[in-house]
Amino acid sequence: NGEVVAYCYQVGEGNIDHNYWIAPELQNENLLDFARPAYFATTETPASDMCAGTAASLAINYLNFKDTEPEYAAESLQKAIALYDFAVKTHTETEGLKVTSLGYDGGFYTSSYDYDELAWAAVWLYECTGEWDYIDDIIHVDETITGDMGAHPYTGYLKRIISDTGNCWQNIWVHCWDTVWGGVFAKLAPITNISRDWYIFRWNLEYWSGMNEQDAAAAPAKAEQNNVTMAASVPAVTSHKNFGLDDQIWNTKITAEEIADLPTEDGAFLAKTPAGFSMLNEYGSARYDAAAQLCACVYAKETGDNTFVDWAEGQMEYIMGKNPMNRPYIVGYSPTAASHPHHRAAHGSKTLNMDDPQTQTHVLWGALVGGPDASDWHRDITKDYIYNEVAVDYNAAFVGACAGLYNFCGTEDMKPQENFPPSEASMKGDIVEYKLKASIGQEDNMATQVLVEIDNSSFLPPHYLKETKVRYYFSIAELLKNGQTLDDLTVRVDYDAMKSNTNGEHEVTYEVVQYNDKGDCYLEMTWTGYEFYGTMQFQFALMAQVQNEEYTFIWDPTNDYSRSGLSTCDELGVTLAEALTEYDLITMYVDGEHVWGKAPADAQEDETLYGDVDCNGAVEIADVVLLSRYVAQDKDAKAVTAQGLLNADCVKDGNVDMEDITAIARYLAHLIEASQLGKAS
Structure with a gap:
């Protein structure tokens, strides 16, 4: 009937996912220790913060697509309204405005409350519908109740940050993962044109960009003394605009143009690093700074006042590499950029180890890492999540700030690079995702013992193998010469890792095929029914039966195609497993595609590789x-x-x-x- 029954707001468990430090594509239902449960918001298990935040996103979706994809946009708005209503309906609180209806997060990015998300959804739904009730949900005041000094209590969502009309609020945070008040007031101010809303919006930007007069005067000399370049070369903001008394600005009208004529006053300002980077928190410093830049651009867009844009441009230049370490905090931006984001998919470990490999498997192009600390220092290693965390909230703010700065500061020569990002093939050359190794064990005129190891190192993307076939080519010409046939050959299985790993539930199957009259054959081994990543071994022996009553054995491995060039473990003086080497005279096929090795000329099948339009041997x-x-x-x-x-x-x-x-x-x-x-x- 158009009402929310359930909303899936989270898939996965923070600690479980983080402990599975391997490609996330490989984390599936077969890994009982690494399960990915789903969490749903219902009336019995509410998640009012999650539902409201998603309602805001869907409302914005409506605005983005209403002119180009009206049906999709209409559905987005319908679901936005339904989720907002559901969030309001399921919101519960106790004394002290402690919210008891928040969604589950497992201790990762825990939300303080839902009032800001509810306000964020409401302001965007107003933009979509023009219905003032949504704004009233945020700013409503109960004027039937009058307290001390004539103040009226807030009953809208603002009650969480402002108790009554005798008070106001100063926001030191920005629009971020836990609090979205920064965005709420950026949207509210141009809608209400109330002094309170413009004051809160602007004060935050003054706080982020400004310094007191003494620090501002000393900053250039301090930077020169420390041999660093200031992040901003423009005069710092050294005061706050005075919008009036708290008990008056809650219902006083003001326009953006009138703000410039307001008197100023002293106030607090955010600490800066020696190089002038605004430092709110050393954990993910760049994400908060980028969010403040975004808000600065929004302020300029709404007011025409570029006071904070110049500051934002200097901060972005710092992030892009104009800092004491000459290090862009954007992965892939330059050869000196941070290159070890705390991101398991990019890292591509196969050993659950954040130190292995040392160089990340993939380049996480454009990811904003955590950034510097208060001394302008940064450590670029994968396991250091303080300096190198990456997350959607980091890049949302960063992309928004870049868009705003391009709007205000961009030039015609700022063009996108062609063919960017480069393909992994162009960076790494020939990419080998599947490998095969082999070694020879005991061997005489009775038999040849072979150990084969197949390696699934797929990473474009990583995936389990469903069916793998390997062909070992050999000849029974000596048997045919002495009156024997293929029936006189025995295959002995000495070890099957798949069978061992599954307690016998799955095992390698095999067949022997003679493909010409000369006695050329292949042993085809098939791994199927068991998904695996990494390596899998299979050890077998080819044994010729006794030739006559005198117990003469005539097995001759020297004419075997796949035997040529392999040393025995006895010759090397090592174990059979230690003797394994990459070997390409044994062929491997994954899901029907030839991926490794060269078959004998007369054993090669149809040369058609369907999908390989450029004939380079791969389908891509x-x-x-x-x-x-x-x-x-x-x-x-x-x-x-x-x-x-x-x-x-x-x-x-x-x-x-x-x-x-x-x-x-x-x-x-x-x-x-x-x-x-x-x-x-």
Whole structure:
């Protein structure tokens, strides 16, 4: 009926997720110790803060899409109103305005209360609907009650920060993960044009950007003495605008233009680092600073007063590298930028170890890390979450500040880089996600013992293997010469890691195939039904039966294709496992795709690799781009070869068109298997 029944506001458990310091794509329902539960807001288990915050987001979604996608926008607004009403309905509080209806967070980013999120949702719903009741929910005053000095109590959401009309509030924080009052007053002030709202909005920016006159005068000399460059080269704000007495400004009207003529007064200002960076909190200092920059740009947008934009530009230049460490706090921004964000997906550890690997697997392009401490110092290591945490609230503020600063300070030469960010292939060269190692154990005229290790090191993206096949090529020519056949060969399984790991529930299956009359064969081993990441070993022996009554054995490994070039563990003087080396005369196939090794020439199958439009041996996003340009008859597109066109016919209908592009895209998105490419549509 349009009312909220339940809202899923969190998936995952903070401590569990953080302790699973491996690629999050690998964290699934099979890992009982690393489960990802879901949390729902209902009337029995309320999460009024979460519901209100999401209502605000959906309301903004409506404004963003109402002209281009009206149906989607209308649904966003409908859900925004429903979630707001649900948040109001489920909000509960005790004496002292302690909220008892907050959502579960497991101790990560705990919300202090929900009044600010409720106000944030209400101000945006007013923007969407024009209904004043939403503003009244925030600022309502009960004028039927008069207390000391004639003050009336606030009954709207402002009651959490201002008790009555005889008082006001000074906000030292910014719009951030726990408090969104900064944004509330940035929106309220131009709507109400009440002195109280403009005062709270502006005072915060004065506090962030300003210094008292003595500190401002000494700042350049202090910076020079410490051999640092000040983050701002403009005169500091050294006073606060006086909007009037607290008991008068709650209902006094003022316009943005009139603020400039107000008298000034002394007041408090936020501490600065020696290089002039505004320092609210050393844990994630850059996120708070970026949020203050965003608010400064919003103030300029609403008032036409650029007083704080120059300060914001200097702060952003500090973040972008004009600081004592010459270190941008934006990952990938330059060779000297912070490069070890506290982010398990980017780090890509396989060992649950934040120190391994030392160099992160992926570049988390554009992520804002925590930033410097009060002395302008920063430590760039993965496990230090104080200096190198990254999170959505960091980048939300950062992107907003960049947008505002580009609006006010941008120049025509500020153009996006082409082909950015670079592909991992262009940065790392040939990327090998699957590997195979092998070694030889005991060997004589009776048998050859082989240990094979397959390695799933996939990271684009990391994923479990569902089916893997390995082929070991050998010859029974000596058996045929002596009147024996393939039936006289025995495969002995000495070790199966998959079987051991699953208590026998899964095991490697195998078959022996003779593919020509000369006696050339392969042993095909199949790992299936068990998802795994990392390495898996299988040890087998090829054994020829006794040749005659004299118990003569005639097994000869020297003519075996996959045996050539491998040393035995006895020759090396090490164990069979220690003798493992990467080896490419054994082939490996993942989900039907040939990913490793070279087969003998006469054992190679159809050369068609469906989806490989550019014929580079791999199916990747570049094939989608090339085929799209070919289908669109782009004259500048790289030529598609005859083999490329055969590879491109992924739905096997004799045509190369959008259906084939869609098929490759679905494969890359892991919606279909490689074996489904090249099948009739």
